[in-house]
Amino acid sequence: MALATFKHFPNIKEVRGGLMFVVSNELITDTYLLTNQGELWGKWLADYTNMESAFTNDTWNANPSGLCKAHCVVLECPHNGRG
Ligand code: SF4
Helix, strand or coil, rough: HHHHHHHHCCCCCCEEEEECCCCCCCCEEEEEEHHHHHHHHHHHHHHHHHHHHHHHHHCCCCCCCCCCCHCCCCCCCCCCCCC
């Protein structure tokens, strides 16, 4: 989200973000600097080739995770388990 903020609002040089986990009552915070965006993009660009290939070939393979059963709305997916 910080990277998106930097792209959409070029005057912003620093983003202070936080994730709040309401069940465990934890708040994890971090600060992201525009000057570090090259390093921050590195994490996401590693997956970019796969996303680009999926888009080009219109092939969207299932990517099961621990979120499937609890959160995914694609009930027809065999990994969902609620369909
Ligand atoms: S259940 Fe949803 S999140 Fe899990 S693999 Fe299928 S489509 Fe992806």
